Amino acid sequence: MTRPDHVFFYGVLREGVGDWPFLAGLGLGAPATVDGALFAIPDDGGWYPALVLTQARYATAIHGTLHEAGSVDLAAIDAFEGQDYARQEVAVDGWEAGGETRAQAYIWTGDLPDGAEPIPLGDFVRWLEETGRRAFAG
Template structure:
């Protein structure tokens, strides 16, 4: 899939499945971002999810899945006033280099997102992992990073210890 142009990228909704999924008060990037978004709705995308360890906390990696594998998250639309600088801030947080896809840890791609109760998928921007999975990656078979963190007693990347 091709990347959205800047104008389209600002207007397309986002699908967040990891550290930016909710407005966590202890996560400064998520807190600032969610001030610029409408409250999201539960949604899912096709794919496989892994958790990656980091000294600053765990973070998820969405990769292509097989068959009916789904990743759980939230579909969020931007409020009026969300602009290119806000998009650039998210891209920087995700290490998504629009002008250097090969050097990016994540790629921001348009993907079909399923929302319960809606017959047709919604196209949204999704940050997909763009590296080989490291050996310490932990599979999350149920596809829900937040539930996995709670069950493990882990801390999300970028949140206060």
């Protein structure tokens, strides 16, 4: 896979959600959105989100942060995300005024597990605050 210029994070890898040493080298970030559906996945270690590009019923703007890929170790992030996600290119709104940027994001690839909850407003951080749930911490 070609190294991307930009990456989009919408969940536990967003700034302020967790402290992940493997994000060293990540470049400048800015608020941005991607079209899709967002679900919260329960885990013994906390909740984490799943971005699905094909759930029309729950489609909304997914809030996150668009970063310059910089020198971040993408293989380490791929390993962290695991087999349920695939890094793929998506259209992101927010980097350039009125423009669209192409970035890679981690997209959920399988069936949603039992206990998955839709996040109607598309913002995992806001959902955590509103529900009082805790983010996956590893």
